Amino acid sequence: MHTILPFMLAMVAAVVLLEMLAAKLKIAYPILLVVAGLLVSFIPGLPRIKVDPDLIFFIIMPPLLFEASWSISFKEMKKWWRIITSFAFVVVFFTAMAVAVAVNYYIPGFSIALGFLLGGIVAPPDAVSTAAITRFVSIPRATSAILEGESLLNDASSLIIFRFALVAVGTGQFLLPDAVTSFLWMVIGGAGIGLLLAWLFVQMHKRLRMDASSNMAFNLIEPYLMYWVAEQLHCSGVLAVVLGGLFLSNRRLEFLDSESRIQAINVWESFVFILNGIVFLIIGLDLPEIVEGMRASGTSVHTGIIYGIMVTAILVLARLISAYSAMIATYLFRPSVMPSRSRRQVMLIPLTLGWSGMRGVVSLAAALAIPVTLENGMPFPQRNLILFITFTVILLTLVIQGLTLPLLIKYTGVFENLAVNGTSPEETRQQMKHGLKQHIYQFLKTKYDNEPNGNAGIEKMLRLWEERAKAADDSGMTARNKAIFVELLESQRQYLTELNKDPNIDEGIIRAQLYQIDLEEERLKII
Known part of the structure; x- marks a missing residue:
């Protein structure tokens, strides 16, 4: 041994x-x-x-x-x-x-x-x-x-x-x-x-x-x-x-x-x-x-x-x-x-x-x-x-x-410029991100219409998904804001799950985005 x-x-x-x-x-x-x-x-x-x-x-x-x-x-x-x-x-x-x-x-x-x-x-x-x-x-x-x-x-x-x-x-x-x-x-x-x-x-x-x-x-x-x-x-x-x-x-x-x-x-x-x-x-x-x-x-x-x-x-x-x-x-x-x-x-x-x-x-x-x-x-x-x-x-x-x-x-060169239904993987990825961004704003507007105004945490969420950049600090991330953020992330998962039913959407792109959402949720836990 x-x-x-x-x-x-x-x-x-x-x-x-x-x-x-x-x-x-x-x-x-x-x-x-x-x-x-x-x-x-x-x-x-x-x-x-x-x-x-x-x-x-x-x-x-x-x-x-x-x-x-x-x-x-x-x-x-x-x-x-x-x-x-x-x-x-x-x-x-x-x-x-x-x-x-x-x-x-x-x-x-x-x-x-x-x-x-x-x-x-x-x-x-x-x-x-x-x-x-x-x-x-x-x-x-x-x-x-x-x-x-x-x-x-x-x-x-x-x-x-x-x-x-x-x-x-x-x-x-x-x-x-x-x-x-x-x-x-x-x-x-x-x-x-x-x-x-x-x-x-x-x-x-x-x-x-x-x-x-x-x-x-x-x-x-x-x-x-x-x-x-x-x-x-x-x-x-x-x-x-x-x-x-x-x-x-x-x-x-x-x-x-x-x-x-x-x-x-x-x-x-x-x-x-x-x-x-x-x-x-x-x-x-x-x-x-x-x-x-x-x-x-x-x-x-x-x-x-x-x-x-x-x-x-x-x-x-x-x-x-x-x-x-x-x-x-x-x-x-x-x-x-x-x-x-x-x-x-x-x-x-x-x-x-x-x-x-x-x-x-x-x-x-x-x-x-x-x-x-x-x-x-x-x-x-x-x-x-x-x-x-x-x-x-x-x-x-x-x-x-x-x-x-x-x-x-x-x-x-059999696979060069081979797109599915005229859409390349990069175009599909950009369309998914645009649709996800629209879904996020619609979710916040529908469920938390009165909370974003004057709420630093919610405004930070909007800037995060709109500009794809994190804020300088997380002082506005209260327990209430964290709960909303987690709910927002879960809503994104549901949106992506439904989007994945489209046969023309590459599941690899969906999984990569779901992985990013998981990472974001884990980052939220240590704030």
């Missing part, structure tokens, strides 16, 4: 330093993390970290999925649900099947079940990697919503494939009727348990009147509870966390106060960032043992790299085929939603979407979760080769696609 603890702290420090270096170099930090994980494996004398495969899903997956569902725009998901669900389910299955058929044919000793196991592991693109890479280029909210929504749901679909493949490898058989029944129970039961528990959590937050620290502590254990309960009932813990997280996210204004919402953003971002970094470094530390096991089974590193390149090529090709198929289907059946761009740019949009399929932590966690032995005590077939191929796929997609995707977007 005294040896491992300092090493784990050093890993966290390394993750932070690498993120700082990535920001300075203007590249996505997952690229540096995966390269660093590879380099770390060559350092002699480092302690070997043994990860229990049975616990890897429970430790890593719930918080990653919960944070992703907490930050995504549910409104945008509903708007683009057709393409999101097709990429998250149909494309994932198509990709897993393509990988299964190819490795069964080309890699000796790989059965179809093992092929589907590998396919389920490497099929889902990583939301964290995609978001980090696209941060350096401007893309429309529709594209980002499709990528985020796909990454959130395809984790669930790919991990269901992974679970069924594990059973098929362990038992040596696959019964279709039993599989269909189990699949329906996993999906319906997992979704129902996640929504039920999320509703119970909302009631507990409301009725127990927790402070910010208690809210945050309870919020941290919620994804683990949803995942654990669903898994105990043989449902999909992943779907439980995803849908439960979406339910809680869309009701955060109901059961969390402003301080809790501010803390939640900071805590979850830091927690997930550290988890992502540590997983990348752990696979690097485990790489020598993986290589040794792969060699012991008769596969050289050179051959493993060739297999990894082959699987990566299949993944990229399958995603490009799916992207262009989705464009053709949209053109045939829903031409009204096609972007008003030139034919060249329209043809290049699927290329950009297809090239954005970087793999990351979800694939690593799934690969690490493969048990070392079967139930009969025999070694799990091809485990080390699967881990090595997974690491190769992640390295290649992050480095090659991750470094070239921003250049591809800039070179093709």
Whole structure:
């Protein structure tokens, strides 16, 4: 313990330093993390970290999925649900099947079940990697919503494939009727348990009147509870966390106060960032043992790299085929939603979407979760080769696609000057602020018509929202004025919530303004 603890702290420090270096170099930090994980494996004398495969899903997956569902725009998901669900389910299955058929044919000793196991592991693109890479280029909210929504749901679909493949490898058989029944129970039961528990959590937050620290502590254990309960009932813990997280996210204004919402953003971002970094470094530390096991089974590193390149090529090709198929289907059946761009740019949009399929932590966690032995005590077939191929796929997609995707977007210009219904994000933001300002004045005039005159605190509020500047002092902020100010802030939240129902309004802009309101309420508490 005294040896491992300092090493784990050093890993966290390394993750932070690498993120700082990535920001300075203007590249996505997952690229540096995966390269660093590879380099770390060559350092002699480092302690070997043994990860229990049975616990890897429970430790890593719930918080990653919960944070992703907490930050995504549910409104945008509903708007683009057709393409999101097709990429998250149909494309994932198509990709897993393509990988299964190819490795069964080309890699000796790989059965179809093992092929589907590998396919389920490497099929889902990583939301964290995609978001980090696209941060350096401007893309429309529709594209980002499709990528985020796909990454959130395809984790669930790919991990269901992974679970069924594990059973098929362990038992040596696959019964279709039993599989269909189990699949329906996993999906319906997992979704129902996640929504039920999320509703119970909302009631507990409301009725127990927790402070910010208690809210945050309870919020941290919620994804683990949803995942654990669903898994105990043989449902999909992943779907439980995803849908439960979406339910809680869309009701955060109901059961969390402003301080809790501010803390939640900071805590979850830091927690997930550290988890992502540590997983990348752990696979690097485990790489020598993986290589040794792969060699012991008769596969050289050179051959493993060739297999990894082959699987990566299949993944990229399958995603490009799916992207262009989705464009053709949209053109045939829903031409009204096609972007008003030139034919060249329209043809290049699927290329950009297809090239954005970087793999990351979800694939690593799934690969690490493969048990070392079967139930009969025999070694799990091809485990080390699967881990090595997974690491190769992640390295290649992050480095090659991750470094070239921003250049591809800039070179093709497919997203330049792309406004929704003629309104750019900046114009939308200005319109929202103007409407909010008008709402504030109307609120004060209607409810406190006689109080502003001669009241320094109320006049200060008017100057604050009219000129967007704080007063020199807060001497006029009496208890009465604070109560009015808090009521005014709550009225703004209600206005923004109603405004968010407009499908043409970017929810990211609304959330940013709500965050500013929360900060303003917290500032008011210390006056």
